[in-house]
Structures are given as structure tokens and as C-alpha cells.
Amino acid sequence: MSTTTESTNTPxxxxxxxxxxxxxxxxxxxxxxxxxxxxxxPGTRPPRPSAxxxxxxFGWRAMLKIKHVPEQLFDVTAFPIMMTLMxxxxxxxxxxxxxxxxxxxxxxxIMVTSVVMITMYTGVEVNKDIEKGVFDRFRTLPIWRxxxxxxxxxxxxxxxxxxxxxILVVGLVLGFRPQGGVxxxxxxxxxxxxxxxAFSWIWTxxxxxxxxxxxxxxxxxxVLFPLTFxxxxxxxxxTMPGWLQAFVGVNPISHLVSAARSLMAGSPDTGxxxxxxxxxxxxxxxxxxxxxxxxxxx
Amino acid sequence: xxxxxxxxxxxVKIFGKNRAVDGLDLAVPAGTVYGVLGxxxxxxxxxxxxxxxxxxxxxGEARVFGHDVLREPDAVRSRVSLTGQYASVDEEMTGMxxxxxxxxxxxxxxxxxxxxxxxxxxxxGLTEAAGRQVKTYSGGMRRRLDIAASILNTPDLLxxxxxxxxxxxxxxxxxxxxxxxxxxxxxxxxxxTQYLDEADRLAGRIAVIDHGKVIxxxxxxxxxxxxxxxSVHVRLRDAARRPEAERVLxxxxxxxxxxxxxPVALTTRISGQDADAGAERASRALAALAASGIVVDxxxxxxxxLDEVFLALTGAPPGERGPARTDHPATxxxxxxxxA
Numbered sequence: 001m002s003t004t005t006e007s008t009n010t011p012x013x014x015x016x017x018x019x020x021x022x023x024x025x026x027x028x029x030x031x032x033x034x035x036x037x038x039x040x041x042p043g044t045r046p047p048r049p050s051a052x053x054x055x056x057x058f059g060w061r062a063m064l065k066i067k068h069v070p071e072q073l074f075d076v077t078a079f080p081i082m083m084t085l086m087x088x089x090x091x092x093x094x095x096x097x098x099x100x101x102x103x104x105x106x107x108x109x110i111m112v113t114s115v116v117m118i119t120m121y122t123g124v125e126v127n128k129d130i131e132k133g134v135f136d137r138f139r140t141l142p143i144w145r146x147x148x149x150x151x152x153x154x155x156x157x158x159x160x161x162x163x164x165x166x167i168l169v170v171g172l173v174l175g176f177r178p179q180g181g182v183x184x185x186x187x188x189x190x191x192x193x194x195x196x197x198a199f200s201w202i203w204t205x206x207x208x209x210x211x212x213x214x215x216x217x218x219x220x221x222x223v224l225f226p227l228t229f230x231x232x233x234x235x236x237x238x239t240m241p242g243w244l245q246a247f248v249g250v251n252p253i254s255h256l257v258s259a260a261r262s263l264m265a266g267s268p269d270t271g272x273x274x275x276x277x278x279x280x281x282x283x284x285x286x287x288x289x290x291x292x293x294x295x296x297x298x
Numbered sequence: 299x300x301x302x303x304x305x306x307x308x309x310v311k312i313f314g315k316n317r318a319v320d321g322l323d324l325a326v327p328a329g330t331v332y333g334v335l336g337x338x339x340x341x342x343x344x345x346x347x348x349x350x351x352x353x354x355x356x357x358g359e360a361r362v363f364g365h366d367v368l369r370e371p372d373a374v375r376s377r378v379s380l381t382g383q384y385a386s387v388d389e390e391m392t393g394m395x396x397x398x399x400x401x402x403x404x405x406x407x408x409x410x411x412x413x414x415x416x417x418x419x420x421x422x423g424l425t426e427a428a429g430r431q432v433k434t435y436s437g438g439m440r441r442r443l444d445i446a447a448s449i450l451n452t453p454d455l456l457x458x459x460x461x462x463x464x465x466x467x468x469x470x471x472x473x474x475x476x477x478x479x480x481x482x483x484x485x486x487x488x489x490x491t492q493y494l495d496e497a498d499r500l501a502g503r504i505a506v507i508d509h510g511k512v513i514x515x516x517x518x519x520x521x522x523x524x525x526x527x528x529s530v531h532v533r534l535r536d537a538a539r540r541p542e543a544e545r546v547l548x549x550x551x552x553x554x555x556x557x558x559x560x561p562v563a564l565t566t567r568i569s570g571q572d573a574d575a576g577a578e579r580a581s582r583a584l585a586a587l588a589a590s591g592i593v594v595d596x597x598x599x600x601x602x603x604l605d606e607v608f609l610a611l612t613g614a615p616p617g618e619r620g621p622a623r624t625d626h627p628a629t630x631x632x633x634x635x636x637x638a
Contacts, residue, residue, distance in 0.1 A: 029423030029442070031475040033482070036421045039414075040452045040483040045376070046405035057402040061391070064399075068390045068431060137386035137447065140350050141403050142375040297354070 051144035058151015063158065075121065076163040080114040084170045091234060100175040107171040107178075108188060108260040109233030112253060114167060115160045115196050116228060120220035122156050122200045126207030127216045139295075146292055149204045153197050160196045164189045180266035188263035191276060195256055198280030201287035208294040227253050252279045303328040303363060303455050303486040304349060310357035311344050311510075318344040320510030321358065326488055326503075328363075328454075331481050333501030333518075334490040337608070341510035342490040343383060346457050349488070350380040363454060379448035380457045386444055389433040393424050393443050396432060397450060404451045418446040422476075438469025445476055455486045462496060474500060494607055498522075506611060513611050521607070528576050529567050530583070533596035537561040543592050550583040562595070567610070 049057070066072060087110055092099030126149070129135055138148050168176075168185065178185050203220065210216050230244065231253040237245050248254050255275045262269035304326035311319040319341040326332040336342050347353040349360055351371040359366065365373040380386065387396045394415055401411030419428045422442045432440060441461065448456055458477065462470040477500055481487050491497050497504045498518045506514040506521065514521060530551070534543055540562065544555045547566055555566045568576040580599050587594055 029472060031422075031472055031479055033479050036476065036479045037483055039417050039421045040449060040480065040485070045451050046407075046410070048376070049403060049405045054403055057399060060402075061388070061399055064391055064395055132389070133382045133384040133386040134388045136347075136350075136352055136380060136382050137400070138403075139352055140375055140378065140380050141400075142372045143403055 048142050051147060054143040054147035055150040055154065058148055059154030060151075062151055062155020066155065066158070072121075073159070073162070076118055076159045077166050079118070080111075080163045080167045081170050083114045084110050084167050084174075087234065088174060095235060103171060103174055103176050105261075106234070107167070107176045108264050109231075109257045111164055111167045111171075111189075112192055112257050112260055113228045113233050115163050115192055116199065116253060116256075117224055118159060118163055119156070119196050119200045120203055120217070120224060121159075122152055123203030123205075123207035123210075123216045123220060124213050126152060126204050127210065127213050130208065145296065146288070149201075149288075149291055149295065152204065153200050156200060157193050157197050160193045161189065164192060178264040178266075180264045180268075184263045184266050184268075187268070188260040191263065191273065192256065192260060195252075195276055195280045198283045199252075201284055201291055204291040205287050205294060208291060227251060232257055252276070255279065301328050302326060302361075304332075304361070304488060306345075306349070306358065306360040308358035309345065309348065309355055309360050311341070311348060311353060312356050317510055319348070319355075322507065322510060323512055324505055326486065328486050329481070329484060330502040331477060331487045331489055331500045333497030333504040334488065334507060335492070335494060335497045335504050335607075336490075336507040337492060340507045342507065343459055344510075345507075346380070346459050346488070346490060349374075350378055350457055351375055352380070377454040378457060379451075379453035379455075381441075381444050381448045381459065381461060383459045383463065387432050387440065387447055390431060392429050392431055393419060393435070394428040396443065397447060400447050400450050414450065418450065422446045436469075437465055438472060441465060441469065441473060442476070445473070445480075449480060449485070452483070453485060455488065456480060458487060458489045460490055460492065463492065470496075506607060508608065508611075514607075524610070528580075529565055529600050530580050531596075531598045531600065532564045532587070532594055533560070534562045534564075535593040535595050539592045540564065542590065543587060546586050546590055546592070547583055550586045551579060568599075 084107070087106060088099045088103050091106070092102035096102035096105060135148075168189070180187070202223070203216075206216055206219050210219065230247055231251050232248060233253070237248045237254075240248065252275075255272050256279075259269060259272035259276050262272060302325055304324055306322055306324045309319055309322040309324075310317065322341070322345055324332075324334075324345075334342050334345070344353065348355050349362060349367060351367050351374050354368065361367070362374045363377055365377075367374050387393075388399075391399070397415035397418055398411045401414050402408070406414060416425075416428070419425050422445070424439060424443060424446070427435060427439060432443065435443065445458075445461070461473050461477070465473065474496070477487055477489065487500075489497070489500060501518065503515065503517055504521055505512045514524065516524070530547075532543065532547070534540060540557065543564060544557065547555045547564060551566055551568055553566050553568065555564055557563075558565055568579055577599060584594065584597060
């Protein structure tokens with residue numbers, strides 16, 4: 001086989017169809033009919049992958065991206081640590097007498113806030129990818145159409161889990177003592193990651209809809225700030241004016257926080273948990289459908 | 299007609315006010331290289347994207363191996379591959395990872411996908427670069443990886459959208475060789491290009507498109523003879539003799555002669571069935587100039603360029619009729635790409 005490789009740039013290897021002059025390293029390659037022909041096999045195709053298999057493959061792609069660009073994990077490590085420390089010491093003394101006291105109340109909420117805020121990177125990532133040709137290739141594959149998007153979200157679920165874990169560790173170090181034990185805490189994290197996965201479809205939609213990364217970021221902030229701050233994360237809503245209490249009451253983040261608190265406290269509130277799960281299902285149904293519509297039309 | 303790889307009739311795609319593809323009729327025979335030749339903004343990429351199920355047509359019909367692109371997109375997708383104008387590989391991943399990812403998505407099991415990836419990397423001379431991120435690859439290497447990805451499952455129809463634009467001559471030749479080998483093994487190739495030379499070397503038939511329509515179609519030979527087999531450029535020693543030279547050339551070649559900005563230069567086109575006849579007539583014209591005592595300093599006989607093809611077919615150079623167009627303005631990223 002006469003394949004020539006990058007380093008073996010010998011005169012013998014440049015007997016190519018193209019005038020055989022000295023070559024720049026890395027281009028001394030002559031397509032050979034035998035080697036190339038051997039890998040061409042018209043008509044032989046494996047069966048198309050299942051929806052699950054295609055989604056997991058795209059999830060693997062997301063993990064490879066994390067491997068190649070580990071810096072991107074900064075926002076699931078440093079950002080949550082900063083959030084936890086900042087709010088614990090900023091409000092702790094004033095609101096609960098001491099930071100440790102406040103942390104018992106704050107930690108489930110700050111965990112929800114941080115993870116939900118991180119979901120916006122999904123939209124940014126989708127938006128960055130569609131600018132590239134690789135997206136066209138995915139869209140010409142005979143695979144289950146939503147698997148590309150599910151793959152992003154599977155990779156992101158890993159990131160959410162990591163952020164939640166980081167916050168939990170910081171909390172435990174600072175004196176957070178959940179009554180619900182290991183099971184309660186894991187249950188709360190699982191619910192949070194599941195909700196974030198469902199909620200992220202709003203970002204895949206915006207990622208496909210908006211023209212630039214910057215506008216995706218802008219819209220994300222516009223949605224996320226009111227959603228996370230106008231909630232029961234930081235203080236008990238009872239001191240808020242009535243109209244605000246009404247908003248906080250319907251804000252899905254408040255319900256998620258209540259559910260997570262109840263799980264971590266060892267007294268799961270089935271009503272809140274159901275609310276969160278229904279909310280997640282609606283989010284997938286609405287924003288998932290819109291995402292796929294945009295994806296097919298793009 | 300079972301033996302058509304692609305068949306379109308009256309295909310239309312509109313972006314806002316721009317009719318990017320405006321009633322395109324194509325019939326691509328299976329098992330050949332078919333060239334779609336046209337300038338930037340002629341609608342080549344838009345047409346290919348519709349055929350590859352990436353864009354929905356706004357009118358007309360398109361079938362790939364008999365499957366309608368709108369009604370049976372998955373049947374089309376399972377038989378085609380697209381190598382886009384801008385590398386359809388993931389820059390942050392390695393060459394190996396790119397191919398394994400696609401192998402998995404095409405239904406290969408893990409081990410089979412790895413094995414297939416390694417064999418393809420070897421066949422495309424990328425073994426050494428397999429473990430490197432694609433962003434470190436040269437343009438030619440990237441393009442090879444891209445084509446390797448496109449034939450991971452050997453498609454029945456391969457779309458190559460301007461496969462050599464931006465490549466150095468060596469890489470361009472490599473791509474040409476690859477195309478010849480791929481088509482020899484039974485895959486139909488639909489190639490878009492801005493270069494007549496490229497279409498001429500590779501394609502069995504060529505459709506020339508402009509403003510979203512086919513303006514000429516045929517074998518490279520037919521196309522060139524319809525245009526004239528080449529242009530004749532003459533430079534005289536004495537500018538004063540130019541009017542006389544113009545008359546001689548017009549008489550001998552029976553074609554309109556164009557006076558260049560340079561006061562000693564003239565250009566004309568020779569029509570004829572093949573290049574040999576053209577050369578013969580050009581040399582007679584040269585002899586006639588000499589017989590009239592006109593001194594010729596420089597003389598050249600060139601293949602018709604794409605500009606000349608357009609001039610002959612439309613009466614105007616590309617882009618001079620109506621506003622400049624881009625191939626796919628909907629994505630909002632074309633201005634700089636087209637300019638690049």
C-alpha cells in the first residue's frame with residue numbers, strides 16, 4: 001500500500017500525480033485507488049441507530065468537548081462556589097443571625113439558582129455550533145432528529161451534576177447539615193438535574209432562533225434573573241408585597257426550591273415534587289417541540 | 299427514469315425578496331460526476347442544500363434516486379452525503395473522534411466504528427494526524443477528513459459543494475484524484491464549482507447556472523463549443539495599426555473583436571467544434587496579420603474562462619445583471635464568507 005504519512009517525506013513518497021515537487025510537511029499524500037477503493041463499499045450499511053443510541057453518541061460528543069476544552073468547566077466550579085460564599089456571608093448575619101444558620105435555609109436554593117443559571121450555556125453552545133458546517137452534516141444523517149439536541153443536554157446534565165456536587169461540598173464544609181441524609185440530598189440533586197434538563201429546551205430553542213451568541217446571552221439573563229431572584233431562594237416571601245408574592249408563588253423555581261428543601265430536610269413534599277415534574281414535562285413538550293420545529297426549518 | 303440520481307423540475311427557493319433558486323431543472327445520471335457550474339450567488343449551495351434535505355424547497359419538485367426530498371427525507375438521507383463548502387467536521391475534536399462519532403451515528407458498533415475510522419484515516423493519509431484536534435490541520439487535510447467523513451458509509455450520491463475553493467493546487471489535485479476514485483467505485487458525485495477547468499476535468503456533464511436557473515447544459519465539449527473554443531489575445535507592436543488588425547481578425551475568424559484598454563491589445567473568441575480546429579483557425583488569422591504587414595508582439599490562445607462562458611451565454615459577465623446575491627442569506631453569515 002503506497003500511503004504516505006506526514007513524517008515520511010522521502011523522495012519516494014512524492015511520486016504522486018501532482019508534479020512531484022518538494023512538498024510542505026503534511027501534504028505529501030497521494031490518493032491511491034487500491035487503499036481508497038478498499039474502504040469504499042457501496043450498498044453496505046448497518047441499520048440506523050436507535051433514538052437512544054444516537055442521543056448517547058451525541059452525549060459522548062459533548063463529553064469529548066469538555067475533555068478538549070476543560071476551561072469550560074470553570075462555570076460549573078468557580079461560579080457556584082462564588083455564589084454560595086457570597087450569599088451565605090452577605091445575608092447570613094442579617095437574616096438568620098449567623099451564616100451557618102442561614103446556610104441551612106439557603107443551600108438548597110443557591111444550588112438551584114446556580115444550576116439553573118448554568119443552563120443558559122446550552123443555548124450559547126447550540127448557537128456556536130450551528131454557525132459551523134458540522135451541524136449540516138448532522139442534519140443530513142438518517143437518525144432520530146432530536147438526538148442532536150438531547151446529546152447537548154446529556155452533556156449538560158453532567159455539568160449540572162458537577163455544579164450541584166461542588167455546591168454541596170462547599171456547603172458541607174461551611175456547616176450545612178441536611179436532615180434528609182444521603183438519600184434526601186441525592187434525591188434533591190436528581191430532581192434538580194432532571195428539571196434543568198427539561199428547562200434547557202428553552203435554551204436550545206433560543207440557540208436556534210437567535211442570530212448570535214451575544215443575543216442568546218442577553219435573552220438568557222432577561223429570563224434567568226427574575227426567575228431566580230424573584231423566588232423563595234433568599235428570603236421567606238411573606239414579607240414581600242402581594243403582587244410579588246403572587247409571582248413568587250407561580251414561579252417554577254420557587255417550587256423547585258421548596259421541593260429540594262423538603263427532600264434535603266428529610267420530609268419530601270409530594271405536592272411540590274409533582275409540581276416540578278409536571279412543569280418539566282410541559283417545558284419539554286412546548287420548548288422541545290419548538291426546538292425541533294426550528295431545527296427542521298433551519 | 300430509474301437511472302437518474304437527481305431529478306428536479308422547477309425547483310424554487312426564496313429568501314425574502316431574493317429568488318436564490320428560481321425554477322431549476324436538473325437531471326443527473328447515476329454513476330457519473332455531474333458538475334454544477336456558476337459564480338458566487340448563482341444558487342449552487344442553496345440547490346445542493348435542498349437536495350440534501352437541509353432546506354425546504356418553496357416550489358417545484360426534487361427527487362433523489364426517485365425519493366421526494368420533502369416527502370421521504372429519511373430515504374434520501376440514507377443514500378446521500380454532503381461535503382459542504384465549509385468543513386463539516388468538528389474542529390475541537392480529533393480526526394479519529396470525528397470519524398468514530400459519525401460511524402456510531404451511522405449505526406456501526408463501537409469496535410466497527412473505530413476500525414472503519416482507522417482504515418479511512420489511513421486511506422486518506424491522515425494516520426499520523428488521527429489524534430490531533432482538527433483545528434491544527436491544514437486546509438487540505440481538513441478537506442480530506444471531510445470527504446472521508448462523507449464516505450464513511452459509502453453513499454450512492456455524494457454532494458461536493460465547491461470542494462477545492464480555497465485549497466492550494468496540490469490539495470486541489472488530491473481532491474480531484476479522490477473524486478475520480480470514488481466515482482469509479484460506483485458513487486454518483488454532484489460537484490458544484492466556480493471553475494470551468496475543474497468541471498471540465500471531472501464532470502461528464504455540466505449544468506451552468508446563473509440567478510438560480512440552468513442557462514446551459516451538456517458535456518464539457520458541447521459547452522465549450524457553444525461558447526467558442528477559446529479566446530485569442532493579440533498584442534501589436536504599433537498601436538496605429540490596431541484598426542487594421544481588427545478588420546483582419548474579424549474577417550478571418552468571423553467573430554466580433556474587442557479592443558482592450560491597452561491601445562495595442564485586441565481580444566476575440568473563436569467558435570468551433572473543438573480546440574484543435576480553434577487553434578488551426580487562430581494560426582491562420584495570425585498568418586493573415588503577418589501577410590498584411592502587421593507586427594505581432596504577443597499572441598495567446600486560451601481556454602474560455604468562466605467569465606467568458608458567462609459572457610457568451612448571457613451577454614453579460616456574472617454579477618452585472620441585478621444586485622449581487624449570496625447563496626444562502628437566511629443564515630446571516632454569508633457576506634464575509636462569500637467575500638473570503
